[in-house]
Amino acid sequence: MSRRSSIHSNRLQAFGTQVMTTLQTVAVGTLLLCSASVYVSPQTVKALSVFTLGFPFLLLLAIVIGLLALLFTPRRAWITLLGLVLCSGTIRNYCPVNIPRSAPDSSWHVMTWNMGGTTWDDSSRTVLHTFLEKQRLDILVVQEISSPNADQLANCLKDQMPYSRFFGDSQWYGHSIFSRWPILSGEKLTVSGANRAILYQIQSPLEDTLFVVSCHLQSMHLDSDVRSDYSAIVHRQETNRDSVQQTSNTLLRHIMDNGALRALQADTIAQFLRAHAGRPVIVAGDFNDTPVSYTRQVIAEAAPLTDCFRASGNGIGRSFNRDAIYVRIDHLFCTENFKPYACRLEQTPISDHYPLHGYLLPLKKE
Numbered sequence: 001m002s003r004r005s006s007i008h009s010n011r012l013q014a015f016g017t018q019v020m021t022t023l024q025t026v027a028v029g030t031l032l033l034c035s036a037s038v039y040v041s042p043q044t045v046k047a048l049s050v051f052t053l054g055f056p057f058l059l060l061l062a063i064v065i066g067l068l069a070l071l072f073t074p075r076r077a078w079i080t081l082l083g084l085v086l087c088s089g090t091i092r093n094y095c096p097v098n099i100p101r102s103a104p105d106s107s108w109h110v111m112t113w114n115m116g117g118t119t120w121d122d123s124s125r126t127v128l129h130t131f132l133e134k135q136r137l138d139i140l141v142v143q144e145i146s147s148p149n150a151d152q153l154a155n156c157l158k159d160q161m162p163y164s165r166f167f168g169d170s171q172w173y174g175h176s177i178f179s180r181w182p183i184l185s186g187e188k189l190t191v192s193g194a195n196r197a198i199l200y201q202i203q204s205p206l207e208d209t210l211f212v213v214s215c216h217l218q219s220m221h222l223d224s225d226v227r228s229d230y231s232a233i234v235h236r237q238e239t240n241r242d243s244v245q246q247t248s249n250t251l252l253r254h255i256m257d258n259g260a261l262r263a264l265q266a267d268t269i270a271q272f273l274r275a276h277a278g279r280p281v282i283v284a285g286d287f288n289d290t291p292v293s294y295t296r297q298v299i300a301e302a303a304p305l306t307d308c309f310r311a312s313g314n315g316i317g318r319s320f321n322r323d324a325i326y327v328r329i330d331h332l333f334c335t336e337n338f339k340p341y342a343c344r345l346e347q348t349p350i351s352d353h354y355p356l357h358g359y360l361l362p363l364k365k366e
Contacts, residue, residue: 020065020073027062028083034058035090038297041267042259048294049259050252055094055292056316059087093291096310103341103359108138111357112284112332114216117144117173118351128350129156135357136160139202140178141284143216144351150176167198175214184209190268193218193261197269197285206280206337206362213269215285215331217295218262220254262288266295270302277303280337282360286353290327305333308340308358317345322352330356337363 034055042049066080084091120128132140132153137160142150147166153176154164161178167186168174175198177183184201197215204210266287273281283305289295291310300307309317309332319330330353334340343358 017073017076020069021076021079023065024062024069024076024079024083027058027065028080031055031058031062031083031087034292035087038090038292038294041294041298042256042263046256046260049255049262052293053255053290055090055290059091059094090292093296093307093310095316096313098312098314100314101312101341104361107341107359107361108338109136109357109359110139110141110282110284110332111135111137111355112141112143112214112286112330113355114143114286114330114351114353115145115149116351116353117146119146120149120350124350125152127348129153131346131348131350132157133160137178137357138180139212139282141212141214141282142176142178143214143286145174145176147174150174154178165200175216177212177214181205181210189213189272190217190265192264192268193258195219195265195288197265199272204280208279211276211279211281213272213281213283213285215269215283215287217265217286217288218258219286219288220251220258258288262295263298266298270298273299273302273305279335280362281305281335282338283333284331284356286330288329290329291331296331300333303335305335306338306340308332308334308343308360309356311343312340312358313343317356319345319354319356320352321347321354330354332356332358334360339363 034051037048037051040048062080062083066077066084069080070077133156137157140157140161142153145153147168150164150166157178161180163181163183164176164178165183165186166174166176167188177186177200179202182203184203186198186200189197189199195216195218197213197217200212200214202210202212269283273283281303283299287293287295291307299305309328316326317328318326319328332343338360341359341361343356345354345356347354
């Protein structure tokens with residue numbers, strides 16, 4: 001090889017190294033910024049509600065670029081590795097991996113389920129009742145349920161959970177809780193936005209009164225046409241440029257506006273949790289936000305709370321099952337008065353949400 005060829009080759013190699021280094025730095029930097037943005041309220045910067053939704057795509061991009069760096073510039077692959085280590089907590093929030101462990105017999109079986117406000121036919125009602133009876137639950141928290149459906153469930157589950165309460169502005173849309181133990185009270189905890197959180201107090205076997213916060217936080221309020229258009233775009237059934245642009249703009253506007261309202265609701269819940277630190281609390285329900293979001297972060301750190309799926313579940317855990325939206329927006333948290341086991345989702349077709357449930361072992365006070 002001539003000297004000129006050698007110089008040219010070295011320059012190409014140096015240029016390739018610089019390009020891969022730049023790509024890794026940008027990808028890792030954006031991923032770190034997304035991870036850190038959960039600490040900033042969308043009330044301050046509305047665009048963050050959109051930015052945090054991109055976390056799985058940014059993670060995938062960083063991994064792909066890291067693999068390319070490992071192949072072509074292995075000495076610089078440490079950049080991606082360092083970024084993934086720094087983001088490991090956020091990655092675990094989004095997609096945890098745990099060794100399956102059986103729950104002790106003294107654990108409580110707790111489930112949260114957004115039932116989608118559906119009207120059940122006889123077949124669906126039979127499937128639902130059979131499914132719930134087999135679960136042998138101690139506490140069931142339900143969102144988007146009508147008063148008549150709540151009454152039917154109460155009658156079905158009365159042998160397991162003889163106590164129940166419905167809370168809603170009308171008989172057709174609200175929250176319900178079913179419990180093995182007496183329910184002392186129920187009251188609205190959040191007042192902002194169209195959705196809400198309900199605070200229940202339960203006289204459980206614990207020394208202190210158990211607080212259960214049932215959440216159905218601000219949704220995107222997307223009508224069926226917008227959701228259908230989004231699904232068509234994802235499945236490449238809609239390619240008209242103007243239509244895609246219009247649907248995208250509508251989605252972004254809804255995500256940002258409702259994200260700010262949801263952040264305000266999350267702040268209210270966090271304020272309550274901080275005021276009752278040390279008390280036994282279960283927070284469950286439809287957050288309408290992913291595990292990488294301000295909503296999830298501010299609530300989780302308020303008490304602090306244990307994310308039951310993060311601590312004992314596995315995988316992404318898709319809980320919303322319609323319109324090509326692959327996210328976990330339903331969550332189950334508990335205070336340090338409990339240890340979670342075997343948290344998982346059940347793929348039952350009754351609602352547009354899958355039920356999330358797990359076992360909570362009450363811990364004795366030292």
